[in-house]
Structures are given as C-alpha cells and as structure tokens.
Amino acid sequence: MKKPNDKLPPALAKVPTGIQGLDDLTAGGLPKGRPTLLCGAAGCGKTLLAMEFLVRGAVEYGEPGVFVAFEEGIADLEKNFASLGHDLKELVAKKHLSLESIHVERSEIEETGEYDLEGLFIRLGQAIDAIGARRVVLDTVETLFSGLSNTIILRAELRRLFRWLKDKGVTAIITGERGEQSLTRYGLEEYVADCVILLDNRIEGQMSTRRLRIVKYRGSTHGTNEYPFLIDAGGISILPITSIALKHEASTERVSSGIARLDAMMGGKGYYRGSTVLISGTAGSGKTSVAAQFAHAAAARGERCLWFAFEESSSQIMRNMRSVGIDLEPAVRRGTLAFHAVRPTICGLEMHLVTIHKLVRQFKPRIVIIDPITNFSAIGSDEDVKAMLTRLIDYFKMQQITAVFISLNSGGDSAESPDNAVSSLTDTWLLLRDLQIGAERNRALYLLKSRGMAHSNQVREFLLTDRGVELQDVYVGPSGALLTGTARVTLELEEQAQALVREQESAGKERELERKREAMEAQIAVLRAEYEVERAGAAKLMEQDRMRNTLLAGNRTDMARRREAAGGRAGKTPKQRQGAKR
Amino acid sequence: MKAKEAKEAKEAKKAKNATAAFEQSLATPQKQVYVLQLYVTGMTPRSARAIANAKKICETHLQGQYDLSVIDVYQQPQLAKDAQILAVPTLVKKLPLPLRRIIGDLSDRDQVLLGLNLKPKP
Numbered sequence: 001m002k003k004p005n006d007k008l009p010p011a012l013a014k015v016p017t018g019i020q021g022l023d024d025l026t027a028g029g030l031p032k033g034r035p036t037l038l039c040g041a042a043g044c045g046k047t048l049l050a051m052e053f054l055v056r057g058a059v060e061y062g063e064p065g066v067f068v069a070f071e072e073g074i075a076d077l078e079k080n081f082a083s084l085g086h087d088l089k090e091l092v093a094k095k096h097l098s099l100e101s102i103h104v105e106r107s108e109i110e111e112t113g114e115y116d117l118e119g120l121f122i123r124l125g126q127a128i129d130a131i132g133a134r135r136v137v138l139d140t141v142e143t144l145f146s147g148l149s150n151t152i153i154l155r156a157e158l159r160r161l162f163r164w165l166k167d168k169g170v171t172a173i174i175t176g177e178r179g180e181q182s183l184t185r186y187g188l189e190e191y192v193a194d195c196v197i198l199l200d201n202r203i204e205g206q207m208s209t210r211r212l213r214i215v216k217y218r219g220s221t222h223g224t225n226e227y228p229f230l231i232d233a234g235g236i237s238i239l240p241i242t243s244i245a246l247k248h249e250a251s252t253e254r255v256s257s258g259i260a261r262l263d264a265m266m267g268g269k270g271y272y273r274g275s276t277v278l279i280s281g282t283a284g285s286g287k288t289s290v291a292a293q294f295a296h297a298a299a300a301r302g303e304r305c306l307w308f309a310f311e312e313s314s315s316q317i318m319r320n321m322r323s324v325g326i327d328l329e330p331a332v333r334r335g336t337l338a339f340h341a342v343r344p345t346i347c348g349l350e351m352h353l354v355t356i357h358k359l360v361r362q363f364k365p366r367i368v369i370i371d372p373i374t375n376f377s378a379i380g381s382d383e384d385v386k387a388m389l390t391r392l393i394d395y396f397k398m399q400q401i402t403a404v405f406i407s408l409n410s411g412g413d414s415a416e417s418p419d420n421a422v423s424s425l426t427d428t429w430l431l432l433r434d435l436q437i438g439a440e441r442n443r444a445l446y447l448l449k450s451r452g453m454a455h456s457n458q459v460r461e462f463l464l465t466d467r468g469v470e471l472q473d474v475y476v477g478p479s480g481a482l483l484t485g486t487a488r489v490t491l492e493l494e495e496q497a498q499a500l501v502r503e504q505e506s507a508g509k510e511r512e513l514e515r516k517r518e519a520m521e522a523q524i525a526v527l528r529a530e531y532e533v534e535r536a537g538a539a540k541l542m543e544q545d546r547m548r549n550t551l552l553a554g555n556r557t558d559m560a561r562r563r564e565a566a567g568g569r570a571g572k573t574p575k576q577r578q579g580a581k582r
Numbered sequence: 583m584k585a586k587e588a589k590e591a592k593e594a595k596k597a598k599n600a601t602a603a604f605e606q607s608l609a610t611p612q613k614q615v616y617v618l619q620l621y622v623t624g625m626t627p628r629s630a631r632a633i634a635n636a637k638k639i640c641e642t643h644l645q646g647q648y649d650l651s652v653i654d655v656y657q658q659p660q661l662a663k664d665a666q667i668l669a670v671p672t673l674v675k676k677l678p679l680p681l682r683r684i685i686g687d688l689s690d691r692d693q694v695l696l697g698l699n700l701k702p703k704p
Contacts, residue, residue, distance in 0.1 A: 103666055105683075110697030113686035118623045119667035122659050148669065148685070 012219040015063070015135070015171045018056030019049065020358075021238030025214060025223040030195060035162050035172040037192035039184045040199030045210060045231050046175040047072075048084065049199070050137040052235050053173055055086050057135045058096035063171075065135035066127045068100045070143035077101075085233055095131045100124070104147030111150055117157040121164060128168060136165060136172040145186045159191050183215065194218045200226070207379065209348040212238055228350030230358065239354045239391075250274070250452075255367075255402055258297030259290070261471035262430075265447050265456035271428055272452060273366075274400040276393050278423060280407040281432030286443050286464055287406045288312075290430065291369050292321040292328060293469045294404060298367045299331030306365035307339045308356065310375045314339030317371075325466045338363055344375040349388045352376070357395060368396060372406040373422065389422050427451040435461075435484050442484035445471065461488060586651050590619070603679060616640070616648040616698070617677040621655050621662055623670045628687050632671035635688035643700050673697075 014028035023029050030036045030053070040046050054065035069077055077099060078088045091097035100123065128136065141158065148154055165172045174192050176184035183189045189196055196215040201208055211226040229238040254269035263270040271277055277294075279287045298305045309317055317339065318328050331337035340359055344352065360368065370392075376385045389405070396403040405422065423429055431446040445460045461472040461484040475483040475491050483491050620636050622629035633652055640648045655662040655670055665674055669685040675698055684697035 102668065104668065108681055108683045110682060110684045110693055111686050111690075112684055112693040112697065113689035114628060115669040115671060115686045116623075116628075117668055118670040119621065119655055119662050119672070120669075122655050123663050123668075126659050126663070144668070 016061060017053050018060045019052055019236050019238065021227070021229070025227060025238065026217060027221055030171055032171055033166060033169045034194040035165050035174050035192045036195040036197060037174050037176060037189055038197050038199065039176040039178055041178040041201065044199035044201045045236065046199055047139050048231060049236055050139055050173045050175055051081055051086070054097060054135050054137055055091065058091055063134035064096050064131040065137065066098045066100060066124070066133045067137045068102060068124065068139065070102050070104065070140055074099045074101045084235060098127045098131050098133065100127050104143055106147050109147060111148070115153060117161070121161065128170060134170055136170045138172065139175045140177060141174055142176050142184065142186050142188065162191050204348065207348040209350050228354055230351060230354040237354055237358055239350065239357055251400060256297050258293035259469050259471060265460070266450055267453045267455065271402060273402055274397055275402060275427035276396065276425065277404045277428045277430065278407060278426035279404060279430045279432065280409050282409050282434055285432035285434055286462065286469065287432055288317065288371055289321065289324055289326065289464055289469050290432065291371060291404050291406055292326045295337060295367065295369060296326045296328060299336050302336065303366040304364060305337045305367040305369065306359060306363050307337065307369045307371065309339055309341040309371050310344045311372060313341050324464045325468045344379055349376060349380040349384055353388055353391060356392065360399065360401070365401060367402045369404045370406065372408050374408040386422060390425055393425050437484055437487050440485045444484060589649065590651055600679060603677065614647060614678050616644050616675065618648060618650045619665065619674045619676060620650060620652045621665065621667045621670055621672045621674070622652060624654060624656055629671060631689065632687045636673055639688065639691060639694055643695065
C-alpha cells in the first residue's frame, strides 16, 4: 500500500479517516480543518462513509465528532449503525460523538422576508463545543433547499457555514445528493471546493458495484480512478488498485510444489516464494489435484493457505482430493487452510477483488489458490478480468504470497493460450494436457515457463494415484514423442524383456569365456608337463656332462703328473703350481 | 420575562396534548388565544424589524388574544434547539394548532397573516 512519504513534511495536513483504503487513495486522509464534499445518488453509502469517518475518528484517533442528520432521526441512526457494528449510544454517552437531528418541515414554514440560518450555526457551535469535536458531518445539508425556498439566502448562508466550519478548524464531511447535470443537485461543489468525493452505485449485467472516485483534492495528490468499495459488517473497505507500483521485493526463497519430481523439474527446489503460478489445462486434467498437492505440502510446513473455490464447495474439494490421497481436512481443522467457496456470479469483479483483499488481510495466508480464474469471465469482459487479475497478482506479490491460479482451457489447439491471457503475468506456468495416444487419453504436464530458474523442458506424464500426484519416468518413443499410459507400460515391459535377453546373453558369454579359460588352463598343464619332462631330461644330460668333465679332468691330472715325471711343467694345474711356489 | 416563560412552558405542555387543545379550541371559538414565540438573534436591525413587525401585526389583527414572547437564540440556545430553530428570525405559532413557522423579518404582512391562519389561502 502507498504510504505518505515520511521524510518530506506533507504540504497539506490531513486527517486519517481510518477507512480501509481511503487513506491510501487520499495519501493520508481528508484535508484537515476543511470541509469535504461527499456526493452520490441515494443508496451509495454516503451516510455510512460519513459516520464511519466519525466513529473511527472517535475510536481510533481520539477525535470527537458531531453528526448532524437532516434526514434521519437519531433513533433511526442508532438502529442503522448498530446493524453495522457501531454502538453509537455508547460513543454518545462517552461524549465521543454527538448526534443532532434537524428537521425542516416544508409545510410548517412560511417565508416572510429576510432571514439567516443563525439558528443552525448556534446549534452546531454548541454541539461542537460541548464535546470538543474535531470532526463534523452534515448529512444531507441540501435538505434545507427543499424546506426553504429562498435559495439566494440559502446559498449565501451555506457559503458562510462552510467558511465558519473552516474557521472552527473542524474537518467536515458534507454529503450531497447527486444531481442530473452537476455533482450535487444544488451545486454544493461550488462552495466546498477543497475535496470532492463521488460515490456511485452502478449496475452492470444485473450486478451492482459501489464505486468511489476522488473528483478533486486541492493541494494533494490522489488516486484518480474509480475504486470499488464494499460495505459489510466490518464497515467500508475501498480497494486502491492502480496506486500500487511495481516495487515488490522478489524473494529467493523457494517453496516446494508438494510433488518431488515437479520440484526436480524446477531445479530441485520448487516455486519461488511470492511468485504466481498458473496451472492451466483442459477439463479433468488434474489441475485442482496439483494445486491441492501444493496446499497439502504447505499445510505440512505449517503455512497458512487460503483457497478461493469458485466451482466446488469445500467439502466436495476435500472429498475429491481424499480420493487421490490428499487429505486436506486436518489442515482445515487446524485452521491453517481455509476455503472461501462462492459462485463467481454472486457479485461483480471488483467486489470479488475487494472480498479477496479483505479475506487475505484477515487470514494472512502465505499461499492463495484461486480455482478457477476462468469463471470470472462469466461476470466481466476479458479485459476486465485481466485487469482484475493483474491487480490481484500485484497485491499478492506485495504481500509475498505465493498464488496459484487455476485456469480452465477450452482444449484443442488453444490449450497454450489460456483464457484471460494472464500467462504473461504469471511467473510459472504449468500446462496440464490430455494426450491422446492410441485409444486412450493420458495426463501430461508441461512446465511451459518458470521465471528466474533453470527448468526442465520435458513433457512429463503424471498419474493421480492414491498417494497423490506422481510424475512418471520419461519414455520417449521411437519417433521422439512422449509415451504415456499403456504405450509407456508396453515400452516399459519391452525394455524389461530386452534387459532379460541381454542378461541371458551376457551370462552365456561368461560361461563361454570360462570354458575357454578352462581349456587354456588344461593346455598350460600339458605344456608344463612336457616342459617338466624335457627339463628332467636336460638335467640328466647335464649331470652326465659334468661327470664326464670330472672324469676327463681326473684323467688329465693323471696324464700331467706322468708328463712331469717326464720333465715338463706345462701340464701343472694351478693349485699344484701355487703349492710349488711356496 | 420569567412569568412569561413559565406560562410558555405551561402552554407547551398543553400543546402536547393536541386533542385536548383541539377540543379546547373548539369549545372557545370566539376567544382563541394565539401563543406566539419570536426567535431573534440579539438586537440586530433585522431582529428589531422583526419584533416591530410582529407587534404591529398582533396589535392590528389579534388584539387582546395573543401571547407573544421574544427569545434571543444567543441567550437561550437550548430553547432554540428544542424548537428546531434554524432560520432566524422565526415566529413560531404554537397555538392554535397546526404549528407554523414564519421565518424572515415579517415584512411581508400578507404572508404573515397566511401563516397565522388569519387569512384564507389564495
């Protein structure tokens, strides 16, 4: 939400109204010490807004207020506002509020010459002084015009009244009936020129939407568009839509989608916190189940999750999800998961937006599921729906809420161009499709986009099992197409058979090798035996040689000795020669 | 002044019982008492004019059967509040019924007589 800049002193002192959204629109509230004109046709909520300004002023800001009713009696006022949760009697008793009822009965009055409205001034002055009021509401001062015919005097007196209120320093709301040509029937906007707020109640396609527009705010910036507002038991909530700038913090935290294999497709971690996830798909493709898996995982982490169901009742969703093994009931019982199930046609788009805002503010979820966004097209044009979803996405991002939008596709070729054209606004887009292969349809999941993360480009088949959503292994057929269902199962079986064959083949090969090795071993044994035989033979020969040598040597010595006797030294053995030297 | 006020209060009480007052007025058709209150703001020229006009008209048309009191809304704001006075000066005809508020400085005599039911509506 837009907050007034704290650093700069505000050029214009403002009084917060305390009304949800209005202070955002006016960048702080109504001009302090000045009158504000609040105009609109009957039944727009003028009196309520004005009264809420006083009540909130008294209760939240400690500023007492005076309510001057020209149309209703005090008893009626008290009764009307009791039904909206305001105890006026108590506030009056505490002197936080003063109710004044002024009746002008045309039939009683005869005008005879000049007069002024000093009686009104005195009465008002007394009421203001009695409780030290800082806020005043005149509802509807124009009634005077129907009671008094001298409009020249009346206009002069009203001008004086507004100046007098300014001099008193009270912040005032003057209500006025919407005129045909001008903002108010009697042209009050001429006198109350500082701030003019217009309320409107329009009916489009049998649905009425209350809207608020700040026509003028002298000396201040303000939202210029029409903003829808809601009146309910908690008072008025206004939705400032386009005042939201694209300045949300982008989180790097990741949240699991609740489906491990889907997380794996997104870099193993899941969605970014605060991102917007679009799950689109044809009817029966399992969108709600994927979303429920996410909600279930969130509940397991203890995160709060708010589910807007525009098609099914909460018990129906819970029953259906239980059938695929996703039990949401414990989370609902613990209060971490809440359903808000209504038909979208119950009110206009803006009202839905306001309701969603309000519920999100109350419940403070970390995850919001909207199932489905497609149904909004029943109550608005595509442009309106897109605008509404844009606001919604901005709001969720500001709040760091991870949002899941479910979108129903009409199927066929347009499956990748979901209705409402919100795909460009979302961060992650899961497309669920029925793939028809052979004589069956199977579910497949595409991760069409996922901003800010590496993600898988594979088409994955997924099954709704009794343990939740499961992504299957990827089987790509010979043509390169994803195989699903029985085709996948067939391929799986084929692969198993092939593996068996291969296993057997390799076992055979192993046996053959073993045989070969055995044969080789046998050969080696034979060779070794042969070698042994040969070696033994060789050894024998060598022994024989040695013995022969020894014998020969012995013979030579013998012969030498005999030669020495014959007188020669040459035949001496070395040993013998050494012995001779000594 | 005080006696007048007490009388007024008494008259006001009487006025509450409209039926009784109505019957009373029926019973005494000849001597209807006009209970009139003139609310003014201090002694402004307009107030003075209104008081003078009121007295003149009463003396001329209601001699002996009127009770006119002049109330300063600055002095007695509570009375003005109770009487739902917005415009000043206002001449309130409390009796005979119906109640009429004749606002302005009473300078339009015909209009005043019309308001006091002393002249049939044209």
